[in-house]
Amino acid sequence: xxxxxxxxxxxxxxxxxxxxxxxxxxxxxxxxxxxxxxxxxxxxxxxxxxxxxxxxxxxxxxxxxxxxxxxxxxxxxxxxxxxxxxxxxxxxxxxxxxxxxxxxxxxxxxxxxxxxxxxxxxxxxxxxxxxxxxxxxxxxxxxxxxxxxxxxxxxxxxxxxxxxxxxxxxxxxxxxxxxxxxxxxxxxxxxxxxxxxxxxxxxxxxxxxxxxxxxxxxxxxxxxxxxxxxxxxxxxxxxxxxxxxxxxxxxxxxxxxxxxxxxxxxxxxxxxxxxxxxxxxxxxxxxxxxxxxxxxxxxxxxxxxxxxxxxxxxxxxxxxxxxxxxxxxxxxxxxxxxxxx
Amino acid sequence: xxxxxxxxxxxxxxxxxxxxxxxxxxxxxxxxxxxxxxxxxxxxxxxxxxxxxxxxxxxxxxxxxxxxxxxxxxxxxxxxxxxxxxxxxxxxxxxxxxxxxxxxxxxxxxxxxxxxxxxxxxxxxxxxxxxxxxxxxxxxxxxx
Numbered sequence: 459x460x461x462x463x464x465x466x467x468x469x470x471x472x473x474x475x476x477x478x479x480x481x482x483x484x485x486x487x488x489x490x491x492x493x494x495x496x497x498x499x500x501x502x503x504x505x506x507x508x509x510x511x512x513x514x515x516x517x518x519x520x521x522x523x524x525x526x527x528x529x530x531x532x533x534x535x536x537x538x539x540x541x542x543x544x545x546x547x548x549x550x551x552x553x554x555x556x557x558x559x560x561x562x563x564x565x566x567x568x569x570x571x572x573x574x575x576x577x578x579x580x581x582x583x584x585x586x587x588x589x590x591x592x593x594x595x596x597x598x599x600x601x602x603x604x605x606x607x608x609x610x611x612x613x614x615x616x617x618x619x620x621x622x623x624x625x626x627x628x629x630x631x632x633x634x635x636x637x638x639x640x641x642x643x644x645x646x647x648x649x650x651x652x653x654x655x656x657x658x659x660x661x662x663x664x665x666x667x668x669x670x671x672x673x674x675x676x677x678x679x680x681x682x683x684x685x686x687x688x689x690x691x692x693x694x695x696x697x698x699x700x701x702x703x704x705x706x707x708x709x710x711x712x713x714x715x716x717x718x719x720x721x722x723x724x725x726x727x728x729x730x731x732x733x734x735x736x737x738x739x740x741x742x743x744x745x746x747x748x749x750x751x752x753x754x755x756x757x758x759x760x761x762x763x764x765x766x767x768x769x770x771x772x773x774x775x776x777x778x779x780x781x782x783x784x785x786x787x788x789x790x791x792x793x794x795x796x797x798x799x
Numbered sequence: 800x801x802x803x804x805x806x807x808x809x810x811x812x813x814x815x816x817x818x819x820x821x822x823x824x825x826x827x828x829x830x831x832x833x834x835x836x837x838x839x840x841x842x843x844x845x846x847x848x849x850x851x852x853x854x855x856x857x858x859x860x861x862x863x864x865x866x867x868x869x870x871x872x873x874x875x876x877x878x879x880x881x882x883x884x885x886x887x888x889x890x891x892x893x894x895x896x897x898x899x900x901x902x903x904x905x906x907x908x909x910x911x912x913x914x915x916x917x918x919x920x921x922x923x924x925x926x927x928x929x930x931x932x933x934x935x936x937x938x939x940x941x942x943x
Contacts, residue, residue, distance in 0.1 A: 564893070736855075738890055739847040746847075746886040752868075752878050761885040768893035781855045782894045783934060 467519040467625050469494075470502035472539060474532035475559045475594070476525030480550035481505045483611035484522070487618050497626040511538070518543040520625050523603075526552040526559040526777070527595040531588035540601035545624055545654075548597040549617070551610040551727045554660075556596040556777030558610075563593050563776045563783055564768055596778040598787045606660040610727035610774060613713050615640045620661040623649045662712030666731040667724050671706055671715035673697065678748040683763040686723060697723045698744065703770055708740040727774050736781045738771035805859040805925040807834045807918075810845045814872040816864030818908035828915035831922040834862070841865070842903070843876025847887045850901060854891075860900045860925040862917070867905040877905070895934030899924045 473481055485491060485506070500507060502514045502521075521543035527533055540546050551557040597603050607620045622637035623645075638646035642664050648655040663670065675696040684701040697704035697718060704723035706715070710731045718724055730737040751757055764770075772780040778787075811817040817838050823830060835858075839845055842865025853861045863884070865877040884903040891901055902921060906914050 735848045736851045738894075739851040739887070742847040742887050742890055743883060746883040747879050749882040752875075752881075754881065757882055757885055761889055764886065764889065766893075767886070767890045771890065780894070781851055782891075782896065 466499040467497060468501045468515060468517065469498040469625060470514065470518045470521040470539060470543060471500065471505070472502070472521070472523055472525075472535055473505060474523070474525030474535055474553070474597075475528035476550065476552045476557065478505055478524070479611040480522075480524035480553075483550075483614070483617055484621075487614060487621075490618055494621065494625070514538065514542060516542050520545045520547060522547050522549045522621075523597055524548075524550045524553050526556050527591060527597065527600050528559050528562070529588040529590055533591060533600055536597055536600045545604045546597075546601065547605045547607060547620065547624060548603045549607045549620075550612055551608055551729070551774040553597040553603075554606045554608045555729045555775040555779055556594055557774050560594045560596070560775070560777040561769055561773070563780075564772075593785070594777050595785060599777065599785050604657050605655070606658075606662075608660060608662050608710065608728040609713065610725075612661075613716065616661050616712055623655065623661075660710070660729075662710045662728050664732065665711050666734075667706035667709045667711045667713065667715055667718065667728070670711045670713075671696075671718045671724075673715075673718060675699070679750040680745055680748045680760075681750050682760060686721075697721070703741070703745065703764075705737070705741055705771065707744040708734055708737040708771075725773050726771075729775055730779050737775060737779055738768065739781075741771045803926060803930060805833050805922055805930070806857065807860040807862055807921060807925065808853040808858040809834045809836045809862040809864060809918075810839050810842070810849065811836055811862075811864040812842045812866055812872075812877070813838055813840050815866035815870065815908050816842075816904075816906045816914065819864075819906045819911045819914040821911075822908070823911035823915045826911050828912060830915045830918050833922045834918050841871065841873050841876035841880075843871070843873065843879035845880060847883055847890075850887060851891075854896060854900075854931060857931075859928075859931045860921055861902070862921060863901075863903045864906050864914070864917075865903070867907055870907065896931070897928055899928060900931060 471481055471484065501518065502509045521539045523539055523546060527536055548554045552559060605624065607617055619637040619640040622633050626633055634649055638650045641661065645655045645659055673696045674694055676699060678699055681701045683703060686702060689700050689702050702723040704718060705726040706718055706724035708730055709724050709726045710728040712728055726737060734740045749757055749760055776783055778784055811820055820836060842863050845863050850861050863880060865880050868877060871877045880903060888898060888901060892898060904917050
């Protein structure tokens, strides 16, 4: 166990605009967190270690970046971590696709008229909030990103697999095979052969959530739109068929159908499945094609039952994957050579 | 200065509306040249993704043409199109696409004049709306 400190990878963890559940997710790796300490030295982790920005070294090996880009401070953090890190990993739905802060882009005005007073506000009630960006963005729209670990928060097994694959690279073959066992074949093969997976890899499955959902799918007929508390029956039947807006059809798998397994409709935190052009349009197709009516008035009535369609269907992905609103990704420039390093 | 010419993408069903569009030409109806026709086998195969993609790719309007209910070559494909349109319209409206830009229309093979009329109407309505622009944030960078 006596590895010299110089062999340890330098790890940075940071959350921009987000709830820090992704950082909690890293701590939630249980005993594995101790293991992580053997391979990596967390040189910068403000949330857990209180590291100030001045202490960020210039040669970080892996930076795990969570949270969306919503303020000028977030943008600076992204630029700074990109510049100083070999690998920049977007962790969680916010960093990967914009997440819940990205819903701000649906509003007519991105900036609130007046900053609400907060608990730690100075006496005049106006806290010094960093300037807001014109729209909320995901990390890859600001700087080139090497890897993505989606989820809200990322599930333990995928997060640990990604950490093993990227941080503990080459340290221990048995650990790598553990990581490989939890990933889709192409990524797993890359890791097993001792190389990094291709840049831009998303640490998730290849199909839609329905592929790993254990519920029984029968004939699809969508009646009235229901909220989860109104509809869930312990029948083990497909939730979409029960009238719940379950987005498993359009969402990338990898979670193993955790939510649907306990009767909670999929909310789409892994982003769109790779084969899908636009998750909202796909969900519209999935729901409305099976409306249980052929009369225009009845259909209009059913449609009225849907509240906040855009906010529901693009809950985690407005900035990156809502094709009618999304901004293009940052062009790969300086990050490209560095990550091959 | 030249006037704005809308680009309209039309997904036309092979059995009814496409035939009507063909016949409209043969019958020498006066039609606006703003429509780009894409022939599909049935209006029921026009996935909402196609329509969204058309707007993303620069269309100012999208027309989906199918057979009248009951006349579908595949029995009920047009009913599927009919079910999808209202929900898609609702989504498009929330994303900043005006209602008039997307239209689902039943035009039988025997109604070429109807096709010409639809095209002309739609072109003029969209010309009034102006080019389709993606919803942009009105807020500037606010200094806190």
